[in-house]
Amino acid sequence: MLGRLRQLPTTLRALRRSTIGDGLLILFARAWLRLLHGGGSIDDPAIRAAMEAPGPVIIVGNHTAGIDPILVQLATRRPIRWFMAAGMMSPWGNWFWRYERIIPVHYDARDARGAVEAIRHLREGHALGLFPEGGIERPPGAIRPFLGGFGSMAVKSGARIVLVAIEGAPRCRTAFGSLFEPSRARVRLVKVFEPPVSGGGAAAAEALVKEVRKALAEALGWPLDDTPLEHLAGRR
DSSP states (O other): OHHHHHHHHHHHHHTTOSSHHHHHHHHHHHHHHHHHHTTTTTTOHHHHHHHHSSSOEEEEEOOOSTTHHHHHHTTOSSOEEEEEEGGGOOGGGHHHHHHTTOEEEOSSTTHHHHHHHHHHHHHTTOEEEEOTTOSOOSSOOSBOOOOTHHHHHHHHHTOEEEEEEEESOOOOSSTGGGGSSOOOOEEEEEEEEOOOOTTOHHHHHHHHHHHHHHHHHHHHTOOBOOSOOGGGTTOO
């Protein structure tokens, strides 16, 4: 035990975490994932290389369970800043949302401020994560319409898009229930989309979003369903 404690600083540096708190949180999450969810893809070199290449990156994937962002984060040593639906950010977790610098999504005009913050984050060379369907589809089996904001962010910041597919996550009545339901969840790399041409504007952003959505559907073998999730009906 003493030897492991002595190695802790080296382990934390390998995880590329700036504080002991960050590193310990990741170590705990890795142990939890291996125990309850079979390890996911936390040691997949292809995913790690794609996410950790220099420069800004937006990680995009399908959303089937509340554990999805943890599965994705543990596939890379690079910290990912996540978008999250404001309605899912329970007050009991305020300390964690602040700690992880979560960007809340309200699906209305208030999100303009979050988009500005996200673009700033990307232009500083960091990683951003989001699920563009805007929620969890129950049961999974089709790719719903994408909210197009990530295309615009990629065009404005020059960020790469790393597309991942999440499979085998537990199907639970609540998002947080998946944290405690055993599974054989897996995250796999689908494709890396290089930064869009600068100055491409709205047309380039829209084309990128369509291309990413199509690639995800093909990778999962799921159809495209143009019906928005219920809470997004009537919104763009």
